[in-house]
Amino acid sequence: MSSYDLVVVGGGLAGLITALSAQSKGMKVTVVARGEGSILLSSGCVDLLGYVPGDSLSPVLDPLEGIRKLALENPEHPYVKAGEEMIEEAVAFLLEQLSGAGLAYCGDIRRNRWIPTASGNYRITALVPWGMSAGAMPHDNGSGIPGKTLIAGLRGYRNFSPELVAAGLAHSAPGQEYRSGWIDLESEFHGGFRAPVGLARLLDRQEVMSRFISALETVHQGEELIGLPAVLGFHDPEGCRRALEEGLKAKVFEIPCLPPSVPGCRLADGLKQRIQLQGGYVEQGFPVVDFESRGNQLLCLRTEYKEYRAPAFVLAMGTLFGKGLVADRADIKEPLLDLPLSIPFQQEKGVSTCFLDPQGHPVGSVGVETDNRFRPRDNNGGRSFDNVWITGDLLAHHNPYRDKSGAGVALVSGYLAGLSAAGAL
């Protein structure tokens, strides 16, 4: 029988961080996922806290300050259960892991950034790949990116409209100059079906990058800043960006596009590689469908073709998308272990009639009830299992979609659960 110290179910940010955290304490880990995790659908940025829930949407300038406010209203929030010290440690841990994976990120827990996206709007986030940082808007004066900016699209890459981006940014920050243009790179890019990661891998090749620079030179009219779709290299995005900046004598920034995103892919890949290089495993493709337990001990989990026995398990499957929760009109359930959930709404009132309701949709807050170490609670206030932890979106008492806190909660809960499972807390 394969022997693991910890089995993590779920391959998103929560699952991967849990694995890395446990590995840092010497545990042998495998991550079992039904498919790719939702990191691929993200922008590649790590949101800590974007908005504090209220009557209107008020953005958070200082995530740590925002978390302190949150604590007053919602003492059951995962951030509050973890505590400030753990949050800071988790952020430092992530940055260290990313750096080890060759992914340079910047940002801090005291200052959110606004970065432009392919929709022509800004998104609020905390930790950002270096490649996006030159495009970040200073949050406190809404004055847009200082200097003249060229937003350039790539002919053949349909999911990025430079006109839309330039017009949108100009609308958000009037008084700044945005120009749009198109780069025409012939052959490899024209009229094809190539996936964005494929474009990024093409730009890893020096010969293609040189032609890209030459093509960009014909469009560039001396602007200080150039915004490009986030496809600038896959294995060496920093190298690509440096080559562009040297070639164009301008600051270059990536703009995250429609999912699946290249920066998301880089992030997922980087974290998985670290798990593997440290002797762990990532097994994708088969959902966990069955389990065996004795009293308060979970003994094993089963997929269609394999059984996993371990002393400790972490559930990080997310909610409706990852099927960590399943829902129909009448009911929401945790389908694997049937763990008690917090469901903060009456039947059929889980979704607001206003799509962008500032109070969010109550269904976003559904999750598994846990103690302060993220172990699942039973209906009597005790523990359902002694050797199971819950991390990420599957946790109760937080609404990641409304608060823009999904990645942060995944990170902090994963980090804490990994340490707890390793007996290090």
Add this chain to the structure above:
Amino acid sequence: MEPEKTGLDACVRCGICTQACPLSQQSQNFPGPKLSGPDAERFRLAANASEPRGSDLCFGCQQCELSCPSGVKVARMNQSAKAARAGEAGLSLATRLMINSGTMNQVASPFSGIVNPTIRNPLVRRVMEGCIGITARRPFPEIHGARFRRWAGKRKRREGKAPGVNRQIAYYFGCFTDLNAPSLGKSAVRCLEGLDWEVVVPPQGCCGIPRIASGDMKGARRQAKKNSKLMGPVFESDLPVVFTSPSCGLALKREYRELFPEFAGRDYPRPDRFRDLFELIQNDPDLEEKVSRFQPVKGRAFYHAACHLKALGIGFPSVELLRRVPSLEVIFLDAGCCGLGGTFGFKKPYYSLSMSIAEGVQNAIRRVNPDYVLSECEMCRMQITHVTGLPAFHPLEILDRALTGS
């Protein structure tokens, strides 16, 4: 109407499958698994729908289905699309020849002394490329005169130790072992006997996976039926069927049941009857005692996970086991598909594409700088040696050394 859980209704159009597809990363001519699969499905449900152009490029790596977060059988849909196009447009000469390579190799085997130098001859290869469309730029595997099948028939079977405990297994060796690498089969038998199993090598035929992957469903059905008939006595028993080639394993364990229910139906062995060799060993109740027999094997190995191995859903048992061999360093980085795709990279128009796909694995290997590469799949081994120049072994060859001390 109940929404279908693994088909069109389950797909949320996230595009993750397309991102995972090795062809979609390197080619602009393949519509991608989403377009060829769930997107085109609504047209298929209407009669007289033609498949998207380029959908026949799919070589069946299954990474789309493994990456789908919603449980959609994307690979199965792409396979149907490819089979439909094969039905409409027919198969190329190169494809038709290569899916018959099992038969051709059997015919060539007694003449291997002449055949091998012939198929190595650059002029012969250039003529083949021009006339048939098989690339001259990569070598064919050698054909052996002394087939594994013959050796297996003549060998004296070693009885499994621990009488009373059922330690009998049936070995499914596959065409490549039989005709191109008989020593691998001997190594497998030696390892299994060395770990106290009694190895039965039953009558068997080609598993049919080259035909399945090419879209020749009629031919695949014929071959699968023939193989099932030969394996009938083993299937009806309760012997585990142990395989060493992941593609063969995938055909037996899953494809037969899902594609050919008319003869691989209710009575067909359950998936857990079919075991990868290392999966079998990892599930031995006396594993610890077996591991204590391992002798040191000094080396730095890079393990490459074959697409079809990942599709088996058994994890990576060879890595787990070999990491317990003293002095051996096994580094495992999943860098995607090696690019050979069975017969795909042998075809002249696709050679460059197969080499582009290999770049990910090539970069990972370069980073790790190993002495050699390990992979269960013979195709991956061929491709990786071709791309990197490094020797590539089946993990069981290392296990053999650990057990025999050679």
